[in-house]
Amino acid sequence: MRKIMKFGGTSVGxxxxxSRTADIIMSYDCQRAVVVSAMSGVTNSxxxxxxxxxKEVPEHLNxxxxxxxxxxxxxxxxxxxxxxxxxxxxxxxGLGHLIHLYRQxxxxxxxxxxxxxxxxxxxxxxLSFVLRARGADSLALTSEDVGLVASGxxxxxxxxxxxxxxxxxxTLVPLLNEGKVPIITGYYGADGRGRPLTxxxxxxxxxxxxxxxxxxxxVVEIWTDVDGFMSADPRVVKGARTIAEMEYxxxxxxxxxxxxxxxxxxxxxxxxxxxxxxxxNTFNPLGQxxxxxxxxxxxxxxxxxxxLKTGLAIVKIYSSELVYQPDLVARVLGAISADGTTIxxxxxxxxxxxxxxxxxxxxxxxxRLKGFRDQVEAVKVKEDAALICAVGDGMLxxxxxxxxxxAAVADVGANVELISEGASDIALNFMVGGSKxxxxxxxxxxxxxxx
Ligand code: ADP
Ligand code: ASP
Ligand code: MG
Numbered sequence: 001m002r003k004i005m006k007f008g009g010t011s012v013g014x015x016x017x018x019s020r021t022a023d024i025i026m027s028y029d030c031q032r033a034v035v036v037s038a039m040s041g042v043t044n045s046x047x048x049x050x051x052x053x054x055k056e057v058p059e060h061l062n063x064x065x066x067x068x069x070x071x072x073x074x075x076x077x078x079x080x081x082x083x084x085x086x087x088x089x090x091x092x093x094g095l096g097h098l099i100h101l102y103r104q105x106x107x108x109x110x111x112x113x114x115x116x117x118x119x120x121x122x123x124x125x126x127l128s129f130v131l132r133a134r135g136a137d138s139l140a141l142t143s144e145d146v147g148l149v150a151s152g153x154x155x156x157x158x159x160x161x162x163x164x165x166x167x168x169x170x171t172l173v174p175l176l177n178e179g180k181v182p183i184i185t186g187y188y189g190a191d192g193r194g195r196p197l198t199x200x201x202x203x204x205x206x207x208x209x210x211x212x213x214x215x216x217x218x219v220v221e222i223w224t225d226v227d228g229f230m231s232a233d234p235r236v237v238k239g240a241r242t243i244a245e246m247e248y249x250x251x252x253x254x255x256x257x258x259x260x261x262x263x264x265x266x267x268x269x270x271x272x273x274x275x276x277x278x279x280x281n282t283f284n285p286l287g288q289x290x291x292x293x294x295x296x297x298x299x300x301x302x303x304x305x306x307x308l309k310t311g312l313a314i315v316k317i318y319s320s321e322l323v324y325q326p327d328l329v330a331r332v333l334g335a336i337s338a339d340g341t342t343i344x345x346x347x348x349x350x351x352x353x354x355x356x357x358x359x360x361x362x363x364x365x366x367x368r369l370k371g372f373r374d375q376v377e378a379v380k381v382k383e384d385a386a387l388i389c390a391v392g393d394g395m396l397x398x399x400x401x402x403x404x405x406x407a408a409v410a411d412v413g414a415n416v417e418l419i420s421e422g423a424s425d426i427a428l429n430f431m432v433g434g435s436k437x438x439x440x441x442x443x444x445x446x447x448x449x450x451x
Contacts, residue, residue, distance in 0.1 A: 001030035002176060003219045006186060006208035009040035010225040011282040012123050015071045022075070022130045024223065024285050031176040033215070035186045035208040036127055038119020039067055043187075043201075046116050049099065057099050061092050068126050075130045084129045091121055113154050113188060114196040117143075120185035120204070128183040138181040143189050143196070146171045146182075148210060150189025150197040153340045157197035159189055159210040161269060168214035176215065184211065205263040209277065213269035220270050221278045222262065228279045228290030229254075229261055231305045236438055237445045243305060244288060247295040250304065250391050251277070253427040257344070257389030258309030267292065302401060303392040303448035306441050310386045310434055312344060313362045314418055317353045317369065318378040328375060329353060335368045344387055345420040345429055354418050356431060359383050385417055386437035390428045390444060395421070402428060408447050412439040 007021050025034060038046075042064065049055050068088060076084055095118045102111040124140045131138035147167025150157040175182050186204025191197045199206045205222050212220035226234055228242040229251060251259075252267040261279060270277050271294075280289035315336070322328055329348065336355055337343055341364070345356040357365055362381055369379050390405055402421060405428060409416055414436035420429040432440055 002215060002217050003028070003030060003032050003221060004035060004208045004212040004215070004217045005032055005221045005223060006035040006204055007037065007127075007282065008204065008222075008224045009037045009043075011223050012036055012038075012071070012127055013040035015073055015075055017282070018071045018127060018130050019075055020282055020285075021127065021223070022134055024282065025131060025181065026134050026136060027285075031179075032181060033172060033176060033211060034127065034181065034183045035204055035211060036120060036124045036183055037186050037204040039071065039123050039126075042067065042119035042122070043116060046118055050102070050112055050115055053103060057096055060099075061096055064095075064122060065092060068122055071126055072129060075133060077133045080129060080132055084125075087125055088122070091118075091125060094118075094121075109154055110195070113157075113198045116155075116198050117185065117188040117196045120187050124183045124185045131181055131183070136181045137179060138183060139175075141172075141182050141184045143185050143207070144194060146184055146211070148184075148189040148207065150191055150199070152197065155198055156200050156340060157189060157191070158199070158265070159206070159269065161210065161213060161272070164189070164210055165214040168211065172211070173215055199263065199265070202260065202263040205266040206269075209266045209269040209275075212275045213273050216273065217275050219276045219278055221280055222266070223280050223282045224261060225281065225283060226261060227281045227284060227287045229259070229292065229305070231449045232441055232445050233259065233261075233308065236308065237306075237442055239445065239450065241449070242288070243290050245295050246290060246292045246304075247297065247426075248277075248292060249424075250426055251292045253424060254305055254307040254389060254391055257387055257427075257429060258307035259305070297393065300393040301449075302394070302404065303390055303444060305391050306444050306449075307389040307391075308386060308437055308441050309344070309389070310437060311359050312356050312385045312387055312431070313359045314382040314385050314431060315355045315357060315362065315365055315369075316380045316382070317355070317372075317376055318351060318380070319353070319372075319376045320351050321375050322348070322351055322353060325375065328372075332369070332372060332376075335371060336365050338368065339364065341365060345418060345431070347418050347420060356385070356387060356418065382417065384434040385431050386434045387429055387431050388437065388440055388444075390430075391426050392428075392448075393426070395424070395426055395428050404448065405444065406430075408443045409440050411447075412436060412443050414440050
């Protein structure tokens with residue numbers, strides 16, 4: 001048995017949490033590699049540091065030092081403490097140096113992902129010492145050490161699976177075979193020039209899946225602060241239930257469209273090799289959790305889970321030439337996504353193309369659409385829109401499923417602003433105004449999943 005265990009920010013967010021996490025890791029004796037997030041709040045603080053040049057560096061380093069020292073108090077034995085302190089200081093001074101370079105250099109974008117990756121470099125070091133104090137043969141490794149290769153734009157990289165697999169066979173597999181417990185930084189890989197490239201917020205889940213794929217793990221475990229993948233975000237719907245089993249595609253749709261419990265791309269590498277993904281609660285390890293795998297369902301649910309993605313905008317492009325110039329839609333979409341802007345949904349009519357993009361991309365998208373002045377009569381934007389992704393069985397084949405879903409929308413007085421139906425067999429996606437979105441999710445849950 002070989003497994004990858006990923007622990008999120010809250011699972012390593014304090015001394016107590018680190019201790020629980022270490023107990024969970026120690027309770028298994030199979031081959032295991034751990035992927036770890038930064039301590040909760042640390043990545044946010046690093047990103048603030050990047051954005052706000054007035055933030056004092058020594059103060060920030062002191063805060064980071066204190067967070068990590070608090071986490072080892074009582075968790076690391078005196079015999080290895082001096083070594084820990086030395087390595088912590090070494091990593092903190094590396095960060096200080098990098099911030100200095102960042103603030104002096106014109107080409108700042110080069111440093112941003114490297115800075116953002118520092119939380120994982122500190123937490124992985126810390127957890128490895130907590131495990132050593134418990135007798136495990138543990139060591140901290142960075143994504144560079146194991147050869148997790150990434151490519152793509154800053155802040156939104158993708159792993160290069162084949163190259164990573166080749167490297168992991170050389171770097172990580174021998175350590176697992178020797179019974180070592182490696183603690184690896186989540187969140188980022190190294191690009192072709194060896195520079196850190198992050199996978200977007202929450203990216204450590206994806207790192208774990210990429211590593212699980214690369215070492216042919218039996219299971220990738222995502223340890224977090226809730227009982228598994230649930231029928232809705234439990235922070236939004238109090239009665240949300242844990243789903244015992246999910247098919248890869250269901251989890252992927254929900255994660256992509258807002259279920260924050262998994263990074264949007266977590267499922268993809270695991271699915272390629274049929275590695276199961278298990279979502280478990282660090283604070284309730286005996287709970288069953290959710291098993292995501294190549295499941296064939298026998299039971300049918302109208303609705304199994306609802307996800308909500310806020311912070312989106314609908315850009316409507318009006319052109320009477322839309323259907324008469326066959327390549328116009330393709331060119332407009334190409335222009336919108338040119339700088340890596342994600343398009344979450346598209347809907348067309350005779351003379352309108354509606355495109356859903358993150359609200360922060362709207363300005364840039366509109367300025368690029370100016371290039372179509374001759375063919376486009378108007379561009380209108382509706383900001384503050386939210387996408388709801390409803391996953392269930394028979395979204396395509398059963399009669400009346402959408403009618404039932406839209407009845408719930410009408411119940412709370414919300415307007416459906418855009419529908420994307422039929423593209424997926426299991427998901428129905430639609431947009432509503434941001435202010436009504438939570439009410440819609442609650443009502444859908446109440447009607448079709450249970451209060
Ligand atoms: P971690 O730090 O462990 O990666 P995250 O905060 O990224 O944890 O993800 C866990 C959170 O995801 C939960 O606390 C919960 O509020 C949220 N969440 C959103 N949708 C779901 C869902 N469908 N099932 C479970 N949790 C969800
Ligand atoms: N530390 C990173 C973040 O906060 C990655 C992660 O937690 O998965 O986004
Ligand atoms: Mg997360």
